[in-house]
Amino acid sequence: MQSQSEAKSGSAAVTAADFAALPVPESYRAVTVHKDExxxxxxxxxxxxxxxxxxxxxxxxxxxxxxxxxxxxxxASSVNYNSVWTSIFEPVSTFGFLERYGRVSELTRRHDLPYHVIGSDLAGVVLRTGPGVNAWKPGDEVVAHCLSVELESSDGHNDTMLDPEQRIWGFETNFGGLAELALVKSNQLMPKPDHLSWEEAAAPGLVNSTAYRQLVSRNGAGMKQGDNVLIWGASGGLGSYATQFALAGGANPICVVSSDQKAEICRKMGAEAIIDRNAEGYRFWKDEQNQDPREWKRFGKRIRELTGGEDVDIVFEHPGRETFGASVYVTRKGGTIVTCASTSGYTHEYDNRYLWMSLKRIIGSHFANYREAWEANRLVAKGKIHPTLSKVYSLDDTGQAAYDVHRNLHQGKVGVLALAPREGMGVRDHEMRENHLDAINRFRNV
Structure with a gap:
């Protein structure tokens, strides 16, 4: 499929009306899970x-x-950890989400199906718009963020993430992005960055927006210049964007990784303070029931060696159970632990003395509202934040892509080609791309 800026007939560009006239097929190929499984x-x-x-x-x-x-x-689309959760039916089957959404209205009943089309990222071309859509038209090249809201309650109008009917598209709704076609609300759409290919543009969406709210936004940690920011999994899908935001915002990231290769990625992003927790042998749990405060103290001492004697102002938390006790301990007095995801377990345990007596804060953060997602995407479009794409799979190989993410066999983000027949297509601004090519390919070159 060609977009408006690609397709030419003589000297006249293909118009929105031309795209609107394209026939829509009765079916499409999609990555699904089945309710009966x-x-x-x-x-x-x-x-x-x-x-x-x-x-x-x-x-x-x-x-x-x-x-x-x-x-x-x-x-193109990409694999996030929520795609892994959907695929292994943890912590619950997503069909419960679809059933509840299906009860909201006659229109949402479409989502309650015996199969779930998954995926919370996309880059593509608008084919059709429904009644009431004015900002977007067929032929527009777009990326989509994954916040789905109804906004019929007043609760969501200061921050749409607080809407009682807030859901994550492709996880708590059907018709997600790991497919040849996707159904989205028009207020999920954002302009595709011109200097990126389809697969590169699809990669940042969920994780970039999540990291922006969690670290930069006033709804999250409100990071400022000079802050010391401890970032767990700093070369991963989420942490790699947090590292970039810290560097771009004048903060000092302390990057925690698990291998020399991942440490090298952080150095290539510009980070200097790096802790390889495997090489240095940190074990925050003595056994399944008991943490080891001596390891918290050893970890805090190592951080101060890297910061000139300072504790961290912000901890960018997402592993959860494995690391949370250490995170609370090492945060400075009055500092902030901002948390999402909990990929190592949802039950967090910490010594509350180090929280309450030192006036620390724990902030829960979940994805981003439309404005935050738009600002995060704008930084990508301006070349301030770059995709962290390391590998690209075909739609048929999405299972392998999700397996690799589940087993932490990947770096950064892994992409999936849908209708794009090959990598590298969709670039509009070649001059800008050339200026940022090393950064765009940073995760591919390690």
Whole structure:
């Protein structure tokens, strides 16, 4: 599929009307999980659950387009950890989310199906818009953020993340981005950065917006110049964007990684203070029930060696159970622990004396509102923040991509090609791309 800026007929560009006239197929290829397989991993340890067994690539019917919605031809998508959770039916099956959403209105009943089209990122071209959509038209090249809201309650109008009907598209809704077509609300759409290929543009969405709210936004930690910021998993899908935001915002990231290779990625991003927790042998838990405060203290001492004697102002937390006790301990008096995800476990344990007596704060952060996502995407479009894409898979190989993310065999983000026939397509601003090529390819070159 060609976009408006690619397709020419003589000297006249293809118009929105031309795109609107394109026939929409009755079905499309999509990555799904099946409701009747939700118990397939019962009794299996989380780490041993294999997304390659649960993810299907199959033809599904094109959903009805409703008011305020857009149908997008997906050129590329990416795998996030929520795709892994969906594929292994943890912490719960996502079909419960679809059932509850289906009860909201007659229109949302479309989402309650025996299959779930997953995926919370996309880069593509608008094909159709529903009634009431004025800001976007067929042919527009877009990326999508994954916040889905109804906004019928007053609760969501200062911060849409507080809407009672707030959901994550492709995780708590159907018709996600790991597919040839996707159904989104029009207020999920943002302009595709011109200097990036389809797969590069699809990679930042969820994690970039999440890191922006968690670290930069006033709804999160409100990072400022000079802050010492401890970033767990600093070369990973989420941490790699937090590291970039810290560096771009004049803060000092202390990057925690688990290998020499990941440490090298952080150095290439510009970070200097790096802790390889495996090489230095940190073990924050003595056993399944008991943490080791001596390891917290050793960790805090190492941080001060890297910061000239200062404790961290902000901890960018997302591993959860494994690291949370240490995170609370090492934060400076009056500092902030901002947390999301909990990929190592949702039950956090910490010594509250180090929180209450030192006036520290724990802030919960979840994805981002439209404005935060727009600002995060704008920084990508301006070349201030770069994709952290390391590898690209075909749609048929999404199961392997999710397996690699589940087993932490990846760096940064992994992309998935949908309608784009090959990598490297979709670039509009070649001059700008050339100026940032090393940074764009940083995670591919390690």
């Amino acid at each position: 939700a118990e397939m991993f019962a009794g299996v340890d989380s780490r041993e659950k294999d997304p390659r067994k649960s993810l299907h690539v199959e033809d599904v019917p094109v959903p009805e387009l409703g008011p305020g919605e857009a149908l997008v031809a997906v050129m």
